[in-house]
Amino acid sequence: MGYSEQQRSTTWLLRGGLRPTRQRLALAGLLVGDGMDRHVTAESLYAAVGEAGAKVSLATVYNTLRAFCEAGLLNEVVVDGARSYFDTRLDDHPHFYWEDSHTLTDAPAEDLVIAGLPEAPEGMAVSRVDVVIRLKRA
Template sequence: MDIQATNNPVGGEDAVAPGLLSDDATKHCLQMLVDAGLRPTRQRLALGKLLFLRGHRHVTAESLYDEAVAANAYLSLATVYNTLNQFTEAGLLRRIAADGIKSFFDTDTSVHPHFYLEGEDVLVDVAAGLAFSKVPDALPGHEIARLDVIIHLRRKRMQ
């Protein structure tokens, strides 16, 4: 794509400065955004690099915001929320609602089960996988759109 085309801010987003495109990791991230149909703004690139260059990750808006601050990316928490939602809609992330209030965002968009550590606010993959002997048929006129399995864990009480 033509990088110059991004020098036309929409919705207050910053265009990408050409100097930010110098390393391979950034180029990889930029291509990922373009392939997903997203315009590679400075904010999306900064968060994309935190999300997609470190393997399979589970983040919350708050944890990613803290990382962005530590990486000197000057973004508001609202921008982080919006960007995570845009990435999710574009198919780059999978949203997982673990406790009703807080959403986790998974860089592995395949169907896989999770452990949620209550009280520690941590989501991890169930490494051993999970087998179903019977997945119920969908209701008439419906199909199963997705299947989420979250196994909630808590610390055992000391005896």
């Protein structure tokens, strides 16, 4: 990891109030080191960290992704109830889920209109709305 990637990763972790440990830095470097937004699963991040030569277990990847979400650094987007993608882009935006390749990408938000939401139960507030548009070959 180059100096600017490491600096970007360290700053990102500190913004979430997380100590920049070796394992967190390795994962953060793959997530935000190049400054690009991405969507990853725990498994795809685990494979990438292995290819990068870092020693991090799959359990650590899962736990660290959860910690990044709790710190407000990532959003989790659940697809099919069993598959979670972790999104580095934090603003409200819709997603395309490509059923044939099992990938998640950002969708253009310009044409999306949400006319209304049901009222939240008493004592609760809507924290966010996830819009996943599933795509299959026509």
